[in-house]
Amino acid sequence: MASEVERIRHLRALLTRANKAYYVDQSPIMSDPQFDRDLAELVALEAKHPELDDPASPTRRVGGEPIAGFITVAHALPMLSIDNTYDEHQVREWHLRVLKGLGTDGDLEVPLACEPKIDGLALSVTWKDGVLERAVTRGDGAKGDDVTHAARVIKAIPLRLGDGGGSGLPKGRFEVRGEVFLPLSEFERINAEREQADDDLFMNPRNAAAGTLKQLDPKLIASRKLGFFAHGRGVVDEEGPERGHWDFLARCRELGIPTNPLASRVSSIDDAIGAITTFDKARHSLDYATDGMVVRVDRFDQQASLGMTSKSPRWIIAYKYPAERKTTRLLEVHHQVGKTGKITPRAVMTPVLLAGTTVQHATLHNYGRIRDAATEQEATRTDIRIGDEVWVEKAGEIIPQVVGVTLAARPRDAKAIRPPHRCPECDGPVEVEPPEAWEDPSLETSRRCMNPECPAQVRERLIWFAGRKQMDIEGLGEKTIDQIIAHGGIPLRTFADIFRLRSHREQLLSIDRMGERKVDKLLAGIDAAKARGLSAVLSGMGIRHVGDTTARMLARCFASYEDLMKADERALRPKSLTKEEARSLGMPEEPSQRAETGLGKETAPAVHAYLHSVVGKRTFADLASVGVDLSSREHRPASAAAHVPNTVFAGKTVVLTGSLVSHEREPLSRLLESLGAKVSGSVSAKTSLVIAGESAGSKLAKALELGIEVWDEPRLLEALSTCGIPSR
Numbered sequence: 001m002a003s004e005v006e007r008i009r010h011l012r013a014l015l016t017r018a019n020k021a022y023y024v025d026q027s028p029i030m031s032d033p034q035f036d037r038d039l040a041e042l043v044a045l046e047a048k049h050p051e052l053d054d055p056a057s058p059t060r061r062v063g064g065e066p067i068a069g070f071i072t073v074a075h076a077l078p079m080l081s082i083d084n085t086y087d088e089h090q091v092r093e094w095h096l097r098v099l100k101g102l103g104t105d106g107d108l109e110v111p112l113a114c115e116p117k118i119d120g121l122a123l124s125v126t127w128k129d130g131v132l133e134r135a136v137t138r139g140d141g142a143k144g145d146d147v148t149h150a151a152r153v154i155k156a157i158p159l160r161l162g163d164g165g166g167s168g169l170p171k172g173r174f175e176v177r178g179e180v181f182l183p184l185s186e187f188e189r190i191n192a193e194r195e196q197a198d199d200d201l202f203m204n205p206r207n208a209a210a211g212t213l214k215q216l217d218p219k220l221i222a223s224r225k226l227g228f229f230a231h232g233r234g235v236v237d238e239e240g241p242e243r244g245h246w247d248f249l250a251r252c253r254e255l256g257i258p259t260n261p262l263a264s265r266v267s268s269i270d271d272a273i274g275a276i277t278t279f280d281k282a283r284h285s286l287d288y289a290t291d292g293m294v295v296r297v298d299r300f301d302q303q304a305s306l307g308m309t310s311k312s313p314r315w316i317i318a319y320k321y322p323a324e325r326k327t328t329r330l331l332e333v334h335h336q337v338g339k340t341g342k343i344t345p346r347a348v349m350t351p352v353l354l355a356g357t358t359v360q361h362a363t364l365h366n367y368g369r370i371r372d373a374a375t376e377q378e379a380t381r382t383d384i385r386i387g388d389e390v391w392v393e394k395a396g397e398i399i400p401q402v403v404g405v406t407l408a409a410r411p412r413d414a415k416a417i418r419p420p421h422r423c424p425e426c427d428g429p430v431e432v433e434p435p436e437a438w439e440d441p442s443l444e445t446s447r448r449c450m451n452p453e454c455p456a457q458v459r460e461r462l463i464w465f466a467g468r469k470q471m472d473i474e475g476l477g478e479k480t481i482d483q484i485i486a487h488g489g490i491p492l493r494t495f496a497d498i499f500r501l502r503s504h505r506e507q508l509l510s511i512d513r514m515g516e517r518k519v520d521k522l523l524a525g526i527d528a529a530k531a532r533g534l535s536a537v538l539s540g541m542g543i544r545h546v547g548d549t550t551a552r553m554l555a556r557c558f559a560s561y562e563d564l565m566k567a568d569e570r571a572l573r574p575k576s577l578t579k580e581e582a583r584s585l586g587m588p589e590e591p592s593q594r595a596e597t598g599l600g601k602e603t604a605p606a607v608h609a610y611l612h613s614v615v616g617k618r619t620f621a622d623l624a625s626v627g628v629d630l631s632s633r634e635h636r637p638a639s640a641a642a643h644v645p646n647t648v649f650a651g652k653t654v655v656l657t658g659s660l661v662s663h664e665r666e667p668l669s670r671l672l673e674s675l676g677a678k679v680s681g682s683v684s685a686k687t688s689l690v691i692a693g694e695s696a697g698s699k700l701a702k703a704l705e706l707g708i709e710v711w712d713e714p715r716l717l718e719a720l721s722t723c724g725i726p727s728r
C-alpha cells in the first residue's frame with residue numbers, strides 16, 4: 001500500500017517533469033512509448049486509490065465526458081488585435097512613431113522583442129493560485145468561448161504551474177495569452193484520415209486547430225496533439241519582478257508554460273528587420289505554420305506610455321510574409337479514383353521550388369471548379385488548360401494547389417481538361433453529384449465511379465482496411481496487396497478474402513520474394529486482426545462519413561453489429577431520441593450523454609442506408625463467416641442510466657464547487673452518480689443543481705446568474721440521508 005502511494009507520487013512528478021521537458025525546454029527526457037507505459041501504470045494505480053485524487057494529475061489529460069455546449073465569457077482585459085503589414089518599410093515607420101511617442105530621438109534605450117507569428121488561434125489561459133482555472137478563445141476580443149475542457153487535455157498547457165524558479169508561484173490569477181496550434185505532422189495525419197473517410201479536408205492547420213478546439217468531446221481533442229506557446233500577459237494579480245515582455249516569457253517558462261524558442265530581444269530596428277529576414281529562411285523547416293514576425297516594445301513602462309489607438313496597441317506590430325506563389329507549366333491531369341469511387345483531378349506540373357519544397361503535383365479540387373468563365377477576371381482562376389502557365393500556392397503553406405492561370409501566355413495547343421465520363425480505371429459509369437441547393441448550380445461537387453467492383457476502388461479499399469488505424473494487419477501493406485493482386489491466381493477482392501488467404505499459402509509462396517517466414521508472418525498478422533472488434537471493422541470498411549473517430553463512437557453506443565443493425569436511422573443520432581426510446585435501446589436517458597455518436601442529420605441516413613444495403617449486409621456476413629469478431633470493445637453499457645434509482649438525485653445534472661467538509665469531491669461524484677445523477681464539471685443552462693461548499697467561486701456565481709438551484713452542505717447531507725446514506 002505505502003509503496004503504491006509512493007509510486008503514484010513518483011509517477012505524477014516524473015510525468016509532469018517529462019511534459020515540461022518536452023514542451024517548454026524542447027529536450028525530451030523520455031521516449032513516447034515509455035511515457036505511455038508510465039501513464040497507463042498511473043491510471044491503474046489511481047483507480048485503486050481514489051482517496052489520492054488530484055485534479056492536476058497527468059492522467060487527467062486523456063479527457064472526460066463531453067461538455068454540453070459552450071458558454072460565452074467576457075475577457076477581463078480585452079484581447080486586442082495587432083496592426084499588421086506586408087511591408088518592411090512600414091515596420092521602420094512604426095518604429096519612428098514609437099520613438100516619437102516616447103519623446104526620444106535615439107538617446108533612450110528601446111529594446112524590441114521579436115517573436116514568430118504562429119498561424120494558430122489566440123487563447124487566454126488563467127491559472128488561479130497556480131492551478132489551471134479557465135481557458136477562453138479570443139472570440140471578438142471582448143468575449144470568447146470557454147474551452148477549459150479542451151485546454152485541460154492540451155499537454156503543452158500545464159494543469160498546475162511549477163514553483164517559478166526564483167520568483168515563486170503566482171498567487172491569485174495569472175493569465176497568459178498565447179497561440180494554440182496544430183503541428184504540421186498532426187495536420188497531415190488528420191487530413192489523411194479525413195481523406196480516407198471521404199470527409200472534407202481542413203484547408204490549413206489553423207482551420208484544423210479551430211475545428212478541434214470547438215469539439216465538445218475532450219477525448220477527440222486529446223487525440224489531436226495541439227501545441228501552445230504563450231506570448232502575452234493578461235490579468236496578473238500578483239506582479240512578478242519582471243519589467244518587460246522578455247522577462248515575462250522567461251517567467252512563463254520557469255512556471256512550466258511553453259514560449260516560442262525562436263523569440264529574440266534586439267536593441268535596434270535594423271536588428272529586428274534582420275530577425276524578420278533570417279526567420280523567413282528558417283521557418284519552412286518548423287513543424288508548425290508561421291506567417292510572420294511580431295515585433296514589440298519590450299519594456300512594460302514604455303508600452304504603458306505609448307498606449308493604444310481605438311483598435312490596437314501602439315507598441316506592437318506584426319510583419320506578415322507574403323504567401324509564396326510560383327508559376328510553372330501544367331503538363332498533364334491525372335484522374336485519381338479513391339476507395340469510395342470519388343474521382344479527383346490532380347495536376348502534374350514542371351517541378352518548381354515552393355516554400356522550401358519541390359512541388360510537382362497539386363490538387364485541382366474538383367471538376368466543377370475548372371470551367372470557362374463569364375469574365376476575364378474569373379477566367380484567370382477557373383479556365384485552366386493543359387499546357388498553360390499556372391500559378392501554384394501552398395494552402396496554409398502545406399498543400400500545393402493551382403490557384404490561377406496566365407491567360408496571356410496560353411499556348412495555341414493548350415487542351416481543355418475533360419472530366420471523365422467513364423471511370424479512368426475500370427471504364428465503369430460515372431455519376432456527377434449535383435451541388436447543394438445553396439451552391440452555384442453550375443458547379444458540380446464531385447464525380448464518382450459507380451462500379452463497386454472497380455479495381456482501383458477495390459485496391460484502395462483493401463489498403464485502407466488493412467491500415468494501421470483500422471484493422472492493423474501486420475505485413476499487409478500497399479506493396480503486398482499489389483503483389484497478391486498481380487499474381488492473378490489468388491482471390492483478393494473483398495475484405496473477407498483477406499481472411500481466406502490462409503488457404504492459399506502455396507500460391508502466396510510462389511510470389512517473388514515472399515519466403516516462408518514472410519508468408520507465415522503475414523498469415524499470423526491476418527489471424528490476429530480477426531479480434532480487433534467492431535470499431536476497427538467499421539472504420540476499415542471505408543463507409544462514407546465513417547472515419548475511425550465516428551466508428552469508435554458507434555462502437556461505444558452499440559455492443560455488437562447485431563445491436564447496431566437493430567437501430568433505426570434516428571437511433572444512429574441518439575441525441576434526437578426521447579428518454580423512453582433511449583432506454584429501450586439501452587442508452588443513457590440524458591440526451592447530453594448520448595451526444596457522442598456524432599452522426600448528424602445528413603450523415604445518419606447515409607450510414608444507415610449503407611448498413612442495410614445488400615452490399616453492406618453481405619460484407620458484414622462474409623466477415624462473420626470467416627471468423628471476424630463483430631462485437632464492440634468500447635461499448636459502455638448504460639446500466640446506471642437504464643436503471644435509474646428512485647432518488648432525489650435521479651436524472652439531475654449536478655455540479656460540485658467549493659470544498660466540503662464531509663466528502664472529498666471525486667468519491668462524492670461517484671456516490672451521486674450511483675444515485676442517478678450526472679456529475680458535470682461546468683455550469684450551463686442544462687445544470688439542474690449546484691452543490692456549493694466553502695469558498696465556491698465562479699461556478700456558484702454562474703449558477704446564481706442562471707437561476708439554478710443551489711444547495712449548501714447541510715442540505716446535501718439531508719438529501720443523502722433520504723437515500724439511506726448516513727452523514728459521517
Ligand SMILES: [Zn+2]
Binds near residue numbers: 424457
Ligand atoms: Zn472504376
